[in-house]
Amino acid sequence: MTKSKLIEMNNVGVVVENLDNAITFFTEIGLTLEGRMMVEGEWAGQVTGLGNQSVEVAMMVTPDGHSRLELSKFLxxxxxxxxxxxPVNxxxxxxxxxxxDNLDELLIRLEKQGFEIVGEVVNYENIYKLCYIRGTEGLLVGLAEQLNNKTVTDVLEDNE
Structure with a gap:
């Protein structure tokens, strides 16, 4: 039998109370609503181990089309x-x-909507300007602006 190989990360899932607010928040960051649907029945519960379930799901996609965020509201x-x-630990x-691409501008828009920076905006090794914010429903969201063509991998390799 051939060993299975990882192909891609399909999505990250987050459970929310208010699906409409979560869609609005992540749209403001720059994701696009790809689709919204009900997932229910015994088959779904067999996957999650919750038994018969009813969940409204919204799939958000990044502009490059490679990453998805699945927002779920359990009914x-x-x-x-x-x-x-x-706490984050x-x-x-x-x-x-x-x-x-413009962290400062995005933070101004998000702060006007009442979302707060968790700590401070920091400069990491002149590679990224980054911060954590408490988004809709208190969800922790990291935001990073790449400052040059260097990556964290480059720094790790330089330190070897």
């Missing part, structure tokens, strides 16, 4: 825990990071 069963206010904590 049933109801959500049983909430990790949105946990919590086990299993989820953070998504996006590369943008």
């Amino acid at each position: 049933s069963p109801k959500t049983i825990s909430d990790h949105r206010t946990a 919590s086990l299993g904590y989820l953070r998504v990071m996006f590369r943008v």
Whole structure:
């Protein structure tokens, strides 16, 4: 039997309370709504282990078409825990990071909508200007602007 090979990362999933607000927030960052649908029934619960479930799903896609963010609102069963206010060093904590072309301009727009920077905007090795923000529903979102053609991989290789 041939060993399986990873082809691509298909998507990252985030559970939200208000799907419309989450779509609006991620659209403001620059993602596009690719589609929205109900996922329900026993088959879906067999995949998740939740049994019979009803979930409204919105698939958001990055401008390059390579990355997707699946936003899910569970109608049933109801959500049983909430990790949105946990600190970033919590086990299993989820953070998504996006590369943008003008971090300062985006932050002005997001702050006008009430979203806050978690710490500070920092310059990492003159490669990225980056920060974390608390987005819709308190979700942690990383934003990074690449400052030159150098990558983090280049820095790691330089340090070897």
